[in-house]
Amino acid sequence: MPVIQVDGQEYEVEAGKNLLEACLSLGLDLPYFCWHPAMGSIGACRQCAVVQYLNAEDERGRIVMGCMTPVTDGAIFSLSGDKARGFRQAIVESLMLNHPHDCPVCAEGGECHLQDMTVMVGHRDRHYRGRKNTHRNQYLGPLINHEMNRCITCYRCTRYYRDYAGGTDLAALASRDHVYFGRHSDGVLQSEFAGNLLEVCPTGVFTDKSLVHNYTRKWDLQSAPSVCVGCAMGCNTLPGERYGKIKRVHNRFNAEVNGYFLCDRGRFGAGFVHDERRLQYPGLRNNDGRYDAINHHEALQYMDRACAPGKVAGIGSPRASVEANFLLRTLVGEENFAPGFSDAEQPLVELVLRLQQDSRALVPDITTIESADAVLILGEDLTNTAPRIALALRQSVRNKAYEMAAELRLETWQDGAIRNLAQDQRSPLYIAAVADTPLDDVATNRISLAPDDIARLGNAIAANIAGQPNADLEQPLQEQVEMITTALAGAQRPLVLSGTGCGSTAVLAAAGQVADALCGNGVPAMLCLAVPEANSLGQALLTGCDAPGLAQLQQRAASGEFDTLVVLENDLYRRGSSAQIDQLLGAFQQVLVLDGLDNQTTSSATLALPAASFAESNGTLISLEGRAQHHYPVFQPHAERRPSWTWLLACMKEMQREEVRSLHHFDDITRACAATIPALAGITAAAPDHHFRNAGVRIPRQTHRYSGRTAMRADISVHEPRQPVDEESPLAFSMEGLNRDQPGALLPYVWAPGWNSNQSLHKFQAEVGGPLKGGTAGARLLQSGIGAGPGTFTAPAPFKAEPGRWQLVPRQRIFGSDELSALSPGLAELVQPGFIEICAADAQLLGVTEGDGLVVTKGITKGATEGVTTGVDNTLATLEARINDSMAVGCAGFSVGLAGVQNLRPLAPVSLRRAEGWQRRSPELIGSDRDAGPGGTHV
Amino acid sequence: MLKAMISQLRTIWTILQHTFTKAETVQYPEQMPYLAPRYRGRIVLTKDPDGEERCVACNLCAVACPVDCIALQQGVKEDGRWYPEFFRINFSRCVMCGMCEEACPTNAIQLTPDFEMCEYDRNNMVYEKEHLQINGTGKYHDYNFYRVTGLAITGKDKGQAQNEAEPIDVKGLLP
Numbered sequence A: 001m002p003v004i005q006v007d008g009q010e011y012e013v014e015a016g017k018n019l020l021e022a023c024l025s026l027g028l029d030l031p032y033f034c035w036h037p038a039m040g041s042i043g044a045c046r047q048c049a050v051v052q053y054l055n056a057e058d059e060r061g062r063i064v065m066g067c068m069t070p071v072t073d074g075a076i077f078s079l080s081g082d083k084a085r086g087f088r089q090a091i092v093e094s095l096m097l098n099h100p101h102d103c104p105v106c107a108e109g110g111e112c113h114l115q116d117m118t119v120m121v122g123h124r125d126r127h128y129r130g131r132k133n134t135h136r137n138q139y140l141g142p143l144i145n146h147e148m149n150r151c152i153t154c155y156r157c158t159r160y161y162r163d164y165a166g167g168t169d170l171a172a173l174a175s176r177d178h179v180y181f182g183r184h185s186d187g188v189l190q191s192e193f194a195g196n197l198l199e200v201c202p203t204g205v206f207t208d209k210s211l212v213h214n215y216t217r218k219w220d221l222q223s224a225p226s227v228c229v230g231c232a233m234g235c236n237t238l239p240g241e242r243y244g245k246i247k248r249v250h251n252r253f254n255a256e257v258n259g260y261f262l263c264d265r266g267r268f269g270a271g272f273v274h275d276e277r278r279l280q281y282p283g284l285r286n287n288d289g290r291y292d293a294i295n296h297h298e299a300l301q302y303m304d305r306a307c308a309p310g311k312v313a314g315i316g317s318p319r320a321s322v323e324a325n326f327l328l329r330t331l332v333g334e335e336n337f338a339p340g341f342s343d344a345e346q347p348l349v350e351l352v353l354r355l356q357q358d359s360r361a362l363v364p365d366i367t368t369i370e371s372a373d374a375v376l377i378l379g380e381d382l383t384n385t386a387p388r389i390a391l392a393l394r395q396s397v398r399n400k401a402y403e404m405a406a407e408l409r410l411e412t413w414q415d416g417a418i419r420n421l422a423q424d425q426r427s428p429l430y431i432a433a434v435a436d437t438p439l440d441d442v443a444t445n446r447i448s449l450a451p452d453d454i455a456r457l458g459n460a461i462a463a464n465i466a467g468q469p470n471a472d473l474e475q476p477l478q479e480q481v482e483m484i485t486t487a488l489a490g491a492q493r494p495l496v497l498s499g500t501g502c503g504s505t506a507v508l509a510a511a512g513q514v515a516d517a518l519c520g521n522g523v524p525a526m527l528c529l530a531v532p533e534a535n536s537l538g539q540a541l542l543t544g545c546d547a548p549g550l551a552q553l554q555q556r557a558a559s560g561e562f563d564t565l566v567v568l569e570n571d572l573y574r575r576g577s578s579a580q581i582d583q584l585l586g587a588f589q590q591v592l593v594l595d596g597l598d599n600q601t602t603s604s605a606t607l608a609l610p611a612a613s614f615a616e617s618n619g620t621l622i623s624l625e626g627r628a629q630h631h632y633p634v635f636q637p638h639a640e641r642r643p644s645w646t647w648l649l650a651c652m653k654e655m656q657r658e659e660v661r662s663l664h665h666f667d668d669i670t671r672a673c674a675a676t677i678p679a680l681a682g683i684t685a686a687a688p689d690h691h692f693r694n695a696g697v698r699i700p701r702q703t704h705r706y707s708g709r710t711a712m713r714a715d716i717s718v719h720e721p722r723q724p725v726d727e728e729s730p731l732a733f734s735m736e737g738l739n740r741d742q743p744g745a746l747l748p749y750v751w752a753p754g755w756n757s758n759q760s761l762h763k764f765q766a767e768v769g770g771p772l773k774g775g776t777a778g779a780r781l782l783q784s785g786i787g788a789g790p791g792t793f794t795a796p797a798p799f800k801a802e803p804g805r806w807q808l809v810p811r812q813r814i815f816g817s818d819e820l821s822a823l824s825p826g827l828a829e830l831v832q833p834g835f836i837e838i839c840a841a842d843a844q845l846l847g848v849t850e851g852d853g854l855v856v857t858k859g860i861t862k863g864a865t866e867g868v869t870t871g872v873d874n875t876l877a878t879l880e881a882r883i884n885d886s887m888a889v890g891c892a893g894f895s896v897g898l899a900g901v902q903n904l905r906p907l908a909p910v911s912l913r914r915a916e917g918w919q920r921r922s923p924e925l926i927g928s929d930r931d932a933g934p935g936g937t938h939v
Numbered sequence B: 001m002l003k004a005m006i007s008q009l010r011t012i013w014t015i016l017q018h019t020f021t022k023a024e025t026v027q028y029p030e031q032m033p034y035l036a037p038r039y040r041g042r043i044v045l046t047k048d049p050d051g052e053e054r055c056v057a058c059n060l061c062a063v064a065c066p067v068d069c070i071a072l073q074q075g076v077k078e079d080g081r082w083y084p085e086f087f088r089i090n091f092s093r094c095v096m097c098g099m100c101e102e103a104c105p106t107n108a109i110q111l112t113p114d115f116e117m118c119e120y121d122r123n124n125m126v127y128e129k130e131h132l133q134i135n136g137t138g139k140y141h142d143y144n145f146y147r148v149t150g151l152a153i154t155g156k157d158k159g160q161a162q163n164e165a166e167p168i169d170v171k172g173l174l175p
């Protein structure tokens, strides 16, 4: 390892790093703006200047940029010499020439990297007396606020947005001191990852719009380590609360799950926590169908009476914690517990688990995904189902560039040089999907195929890799197979991705075949399969692969086996058609529902119990890579809201059930679950238990500057209650404790002296950009790469398009396809009504144009009928038509989860016809902050 | 013995002398003492010279307060100004240290020479915004934050604050 000299002191540093990284890793404070640990250096801001000396005799030295200077053995630098410091001070002063007098009214204030760096270099007085440049702001959508005056032209935003995240609609415009970072005109930022601009921009140009209108400074937020419940990726988050409201969600660094970035569903999708539809008190339905609020004693007694006779079935939830599901399963008995998937989804998730367990391929984390040098995606639209993976794939295609750079002996952090070198050359990424996907722009090729054909393609690739002949593929497809085989077989770290998103088990199985065939050739292939919800995989692990489904429970209830149904945090009306779910719930005499939100299922309950959300409760969730992760309550639940596990535990205690006699704490349930379910034995390692103390004290949820403690509730009483004691975790609901050197799973916020912004993260990392000092959060449950192979698989018959009949294929949307994101006010503005996508030829055939209505009916083919009853209305939905020429022939895409699609099921055969009397939506007007709306006029 | 007696007599003499000096004691509350304008007493929120609320809800006073007795919530008005939706000072905790005034970037929060705050019920020592807000500028008459800041509000567009140039036309072609 090279030894460098900094200010007379010798340090051993890691080779291949630049001086800035090395200094920060050594704990030396060197100011910077444009360098970012995930994006490398371009040397644009000139802030990280140091003086480098040729040798010990050299007294003059020369100024170099730390972020552009490789560390070489024997190099001599000065950080604190007058010349370097004077230069850095002058740079900040020049960056501040046009900076507005905004800090008090800037949502970045108090966690602003520019503030920190200004203080760090000691710049105090403004010498320039000229006039400041000003800019007009743009409307960038309901999520992100724009205040262009505050820009210091570091270029981080465009480098992130365009180069890293692949966005196209944000750019640097104009030149010299007119440079402007924005869109060509007002409009919603199109990237699914635009929210990261808030954390990437070192100033207050991009801020969180909902936060700006209900602002709390970082030091006043109470926060706790949490896990995103937006999808199965399990990104680590830091929700911040004040006055009982989640004010914002920031990224919590986890080197193996989400790194520095979140997607917008995760960042802006926690609004449901304080939605007005949240239940506050237990409600018991009275005779006229209305609900009477009761207290928790009455509620528990009622539960006891309902569950004691024993004829109870339970439906769990793939979005609730492992512990709550485990308790419900214990309450109702293993054979009476359904994991809570829809009947279509259950076999898919079970297959995902089986494939991952049986496969010889590795189940990758985000860093290994980024290291893949050839990628094949079968059927899944990852940007909309597990968005963070799509962002990682955009990095994996750059491995070609890194290879080219290695030949020229360029370091990996030399971002500008490497991008110039590689231009458009990328590692191979092949996508077979039902239609276009947002990753197409970096794909070598995207082929549109019906799900069955995707499975056949996958199967043929697998056979080809294994050197077996396969003759039954059409010629153009056969060519594709050859190309993909060459790419995958020639790669060192090939990655195959698929998921439940296209609704086909055959596609999943085919992905398993391809990965396994690669392993058979001795290549360490990776297999990554997406599942829909935050704990989907956890449910599969909990129940194993032959748990009862919803239909089975309904039949058994109808035969009199059950009286009572307990539903855990699950809106069943999203899991089947209204008729099916009505029938299911109707088969029980009483339905007890635990849920946070008033939805259609809670409205059909006999007793509804208010469950705490993820932000108010402890819980373990298992992500799609089989990582058990723990989320902690950010604040205490209001009114009678309690975590589901508390309700269920109390109910079983009330029933005096033997199994729960020794369970008192949340951790006891985790341990009991680990002891009972072999597949979940590892979950206790996800995070330290509630006895853990950090150097003898708890870890504070509040910063040491947390203000207003003696005034916040003084309007109620001046007698201040004791701070609540958290009996379930090692975190404290106060500012007392030690937020340093703790295990990685227990990081409630980042702050270090002199570093108030999120850039202080490097003080918590073992080395800059590397894992946290306390270790990476979470415990992997799936033993990767030790399976015996997925066994044989017979590809389905080729899909045949028939005139007048379409196969429904799912089209996922990042906002609205899941259950919760559309409940956040900002995202709700971006959720559109449901639609049907067909190709132009089909549209012409049906006589519709974009925006017309289409009636979807059960499919009828050439006289033959299937599930079609004559004489009744076979209409499934009436939706807006969208024309998309990339749709696979014979397929019609429907928007999953959006309004109006409840009765549509993936892969169902349907007929389409033009809807009469359809009211077209009026064309959308670009919103603007300039209308004197409730947002005020931020011109 | 003699020495002690002299000391006694001198003391008595001095005390007798005081009979003829002017009394320092004032008849408070009938007689009010002079308190300088900078005296640190009851806190008020002031208005800017144009009669608009000065406080921009920046939270700096709250974080500066050593006893944490200020709590507020920011909101945004129709015209784009930041303002406190509520602003509460718990005077039963306040130590009149003046840190809040020191921290305030807009001269909104000011201490006044009124120290007479007595209540039988401590809850009455909790002042909300309507109790704190006065109609004038307090000690600082001229400062108006919104004439300085770059944030645009209705009636003050970009480029119209002190020392600001007209907004740049990004699409202009001139070099």
Ligand code: SF4
Pocket (backbone or CB within 6 Å): A150, A151, A152, A153, A154, A155, A156, A157, A158, A181, A200, A201, A202, A203, A205, A206
């Ligand atoms: S907008 Fe922010 S990130 Fe972009 S150049 Fe300006 S200061 Fe840098």
Ligand code: SF4
Pocket (backbone or CB within 6 Å): A228, A229, A230, A231, A232, A233, A234, A235, A258, A262, A263, A264, A265, A266, A267, A386, A387, A388, A389
């Ligand atoms: S990728 Fe999934 S887990 Fe990560 S932030 Fe987005 S929705 Fe949340």
Ligand code: SF4
Pocket (backbone or CB within 6 Å): B061, B064, B065, B066, B067, B068, B069, B070, B089, B093, B094, B095, B096, B097, B098, B099, B100, B101
């Ligand atoms: S005077 Fe001191 S104690 Fe009183 S509110 Fe201001 S900062 Fe707090």
Ligand code: SF4
Pocket (backbone or CB within 6 Å): A104, B054, B055, B056, B057, B058, B059, B060, B061, B062, B072, B100, B103, B104, B105, B106, B107, B108, B109
């Ligand atoms: S410091 Fe001044 S402007 Fe800021 S919140 Fe306090 S009173 Fe308002």
Ligand code: FES
Pocket (backbone or CB within 6 Å): A020, A031, A032, A033, A034, A035, A042, A043, A044, A045, A046, A047, A048, A049, A065, A066, A067, A068
């Ligand atoms: S951080 Fe080195 S030049 Fe910007």
